Amino acid sequence: MSVDFLNIDLKTLSNGNAFREGGLTRALSLGVPTSKNEEWRFISLKGLQKQQFSINNESVLEDVDLSTFGEADGYKLVFIDGVFQPKLSDSIKSKGVSFQQLEIPSLTADAFDGDFFAALNASSYTSSVEIQVQANTSVEKPILLYFLQGSKKLSSYAAPRVSVKVGAFSKATIVEHFATNVAGSVYYNNPFTAIEVGESAKLTHYRVQRESKAAFHIARVQAHVGKQANYSSYTFNFGAKLCRNDIRAIQTGLESHFTIDGLVMLQDDQVSDTHSVMDHAFPYGTSHQLHKVLADDKSHSVFNGKIFVRQDAQKIDSFQENRNILLSNNAKINTKPQLEIFADDVKCSHGATIGQMETEELFYLKSRGLSEVQSKLLITRGFALEVIEEVEIAELVALLSDEVENFVVKVKV
Amino acid sequence: MLKITNLHAKVRGEDVEILKGLNLEVKKGEVHAIMGPNGSGKSTLSKVIAGHPAYEVTEGQMLFDGVDIMEMDPEDRARSGLFLAFQYPIEIPGVNNQTFLRMSYNAIAQANDEEEMDPLEFEDFVKGKLDSIKMDESFLDRSVNTGFSGGEKKRNEILQMAVLNPKLAFLDETDSGLDIDALQVVSSGINLLRKPDNAFVLITHYQRMLNYVEPDVVHVMIEGQIVKSGDKSLALKLEEQGYDWLTKPHMNGILA
Numbered sequence: 001m002s003v004d005f006l007n008i009d010l011k012t013l014s015n016g017n018a019f020r021e022g023g024l025t026r027a028l029s030l031g032v033p034t035s036k037n038e039e040w041r042f043i044s045l046k047g048l049q050k051q052q053f054s055i056n057n058e059s060v061l062e063d064v065d066l067s068t069f070g071e072a073d074g075y076k077l078v079f080i081d082g083v084f085q086p087k088l089s090d091s092i093k094s095k096g097v098s099f100q101q102l103e104i105p106s107l108t109a110d111a112f113d114g115d116f117f118a119a120l121n122a123s124s125y126t127s128s129v130e131i132q133v134q135a136n137t138s139v140e141k142p143i144l145l146y147f148l149q150g151s152k153k154l155s156s157y158a159a160p161r162v163s164v165k166v167g168a169f170s171k172a173t174i175v176e177h178f179a180t181n182v183a184g185s186v187y188y189n190n191p192f193t194a195i196e197v198g199e200s201a202k203l204t205h206y207r208v209q210r211e212s213k214a215a216f217h218i219a220r221v222q223a224h225v226g227k228q229a230n231y232s233s234y235t236f237n238f239g240a241k242l243c244r245n246d247i248r249a250i251q252t253g254l255e256s257h258f259t260i261d262g263l264v265m266l267q268d269d270q271v272s273d274t275h276s277v278m279d280h281a282f283p284y285g286t287s288h289q290l291h292k293v294l295a296d297d298k299s300h301s302v303f304n305g306k307i308f309v310r311q312d313a314q315k316i317d318s319f320q321e322n323r324n325i326l327l328s329n330n331a332k333i334n335t336k337p338q339l340e341i342f343a344d345d346v347k348c349s350h351g352a353t354i355g356q357m358e359t360e361e362l363f364y365l366k367s368r369g370l371s372e373v374q375s376k377l378l379i380t381r382g383f384a385l386e387v388i389e390e391v392e393i394a395e396l397v398a399l400l401s402d403e404v405e406n407f408v409v410k411v412k413v
Numbered sequence: 414m415l416k417i418t419n420l421h422a423k424v425r426g427e428d429v430e431i432l433k434g435l436n437l438e439v440k441k442g443e444v445h446a447i448m449g450p451n452g453s454g455k456s457t458l459s460k461v462i463a464g465h466p467a468y469e470v471t472e473g474q475m476l477f478d479g480v481d482i483m484e485m486d487p488e489d490r491a492r493s494g495l496f497l498a499f500q501y502p503i504e505i506p507g508v509n510n511q512t513f514l515r516m517s518y519n520a521i522a523q524a525n526d527e528e529e530m531d532p533l534e535f536e537d538f539v540k541g542k543l544d545s546i547k548m549d550e551s552f553l554d555r556s557v558n559t560g561f562s563g564g565e566k567k568r569n570e571i572l573q574m575a576v577l578n579p580k581l582a583f584l585d586e587t588d589s590g591l592d593i594d595a596l597q598v599v600s601s602g603i604n605l606l607r608k609p610d611n612a613f614v615l616i617t618h619y620q621r622m623l624n625y626v627e628p629d630v631v632h633v634m635i636e637g638q639i640v641k642s643g644d645k646s647l648a649l650k651l652e653e654q655g656y657d658w659l660t661k662p663h664m665n666g667i668l669a
Contacts, residue, residue: 359466359467360503361503361505363463363465363466363487363503364499364502364503364505365505365513365517366464366486366487366488366491367463367464367487367488367490367491367496367497367499368491368513368517368520368573368577369488369491369492369517369520369521369524369577370488370516370517370520371488371520372486372488374516374520375488378505378508378513378516379505379508381507381508382505382506382507382508382556382557383506383507384507385507385508386506386507386556389507
């Protein structure tokens with residue numbers, strides 16, 4: 001039994017590991033989703049399915065160039081082709097923080113029941129790690145998870161599995177950063193990240209996806225957010241040929257907050273699809289989602305943002321906005337904001353805009369003497385920087401701003 | 414400086430004329446006020462002069478310093494010394510106010526063969542301008558107009574005007590929505606910029622700003638035309654009597 005685009009014997013891999021076996025059974029019964037599936041209707045996985053990916057079984061690497069990840073100060077945890085590399089990683093010497101590799105992952109709640117790729121990760125994870133922050137702990141430095149993938153020789157399959165548990169009243173920042181040193185390398189990354197934020201705790205989660213432009217990146221993130229807790233997530237999708245990013249935040253107590261902001265920048269024939277769920281199951285929750293997209297050339301962006309407000313979840317205040325700028329006549333946007341509200345006393349706003357550059361913005365800048373080209377580039381840059389401004393790690397802001405600059409100089413206006 | 418003759422304009426793609434044969438002449442050193450009821454075409458006039466792409470001029474002439482500006486792009490009009498303070502300044506998230514001001518200053522300087530400024534020089538220059546309109550330095554680090562209050566946006570327009578030092582500035586309802594303090598700040602900002610070789614056109618509903626910025630000429634605009642011009646006493650009369658005494662005969666064709 002196998003998955004046809006993986007050159008991996010999943011049956012043997014999962015043998016004797018109930019967690020993997022469960023994942024495999026689910027994956028095989030679900031099958032690879034097709035565009036007939038409502039959640040997958042705008043993109044095609046055929047490009048992925050044409051490939052053959054293998055797990056990189058080479059021995060542990062010691063000399064690897066990690067400069068692409070930038071200079072941010074923090075505790076580095078390095079994965080090569082989805083496999084955790086203790087020799088390249090820092091030990092986290094911060095009081096109240098523990099880190100371990102797990103043979104068998106712990107998963108207290110599964111928000112991706114029925115999802116093929118989550119099941120595939122469960123059956124075939126290439127490494128599973130867990131970061132635990134005890135209660136009443138402030139982790140001063142960010143925890144930096146660096147995922148480096150891609151080579152000339154091998155079309156690698158990676159399925160890192162990360163669990164982050166932040167105890168009550170604690171505060172931490174994690175960065176998940178996906179990148180390659182081999183531009184144009186073909187590979188497939190299928191990460192799964194499970195987060196639990198305890199009572200009154202705060203977790204800031206930056207996700208930077210700068211995969212090879214020929215790579216496939218299909219990521220799942222779930223966050224269970226406790227009473228009065230704050231989960232703030234900022235996702236930057238710049239790389240990959242095909243990126244599918246699903247993020248599900250679930251309120252598990254009163255008065256919790258999520259922020260799920262995102263910036264997507266696409267060029268050439270890149271495809272990016274973001275599906276998010278903000279699930280308000282308890283009263284007095286708040287949420288904020290600003291998802292911005294710049295689509296150039298023949299690229300294609302999909303956004304599907306669901307806000308659930310359950311029956312008992314009164315006094316919810318939720319904001320969602322998806323703003324898209326088409327930078328070329330051949331780029332394509334699909335957007336679908338969705339509200340499902342079962343409570344009667346809530347405040348939810350959502351909206352989506354798709355446009356060329358705003359005429360009024362352009363006129364305003366031109367009326368100040370700026371040329372058409374200068375004005376368009378300024379607006380494009382500003383549009384992207386609005387999300388980057390929220391990042392609190394200066395080195396990461398610099399790296400992301402450079403990405404914006406590299407993107408903007410290629411825009412033909 | 415500005416000579417507008419028989420100007421007709423409409424929204425591009427629509428049939429209804431908004432400006433219907435407007436005449437206006439502004440000379441160096443003058444301050445003009447254009448008053449008029451809602452919908453009379455005051456804002457359209459300012460946008461047509463600045464070159465807004467949504468409007469189409471169907472007839473007439475606009476000469477600025479003797480040059481026909483009709484076919485000029487908005488940026489070229491700005492570079493030749495025209496400035497429009499917007500009624501509703503546009504928010505541009507993510508674009509730093511100081512960077513924007515410097516790019517704008519340099520674009521205009523470059524077009525006029527003047528010295529451009531590097532970021533450090535410009536910072537000193539712009540801080541001097543800030544003081545004159547009582548704006549805090551933190552304005553410079555914020556995104557252009559983003560999250561600014563109404564009064565802050567209007568002051569930011571005056572700051573831009575102070576930085577760009579135009580020959581002719583149109584101020585489109587810069588006074589609306591300002592409290593008395595903000596109105597005085599904005600007015601003194603304008604007065605500081607008044608020089609013998611520049612000119613201002615204030616578009617306003619109310620006489621109150623004209624207490625602080627004294628106009629040389631007051632025009633009344635109704636239905637796309639300037640129907641009456643006079644000195645500042647005309648503004649007071651409008652404040653007391655409204656526009657009815659002008660609109661009714663106009664409707665009957667007496668003034669037209």
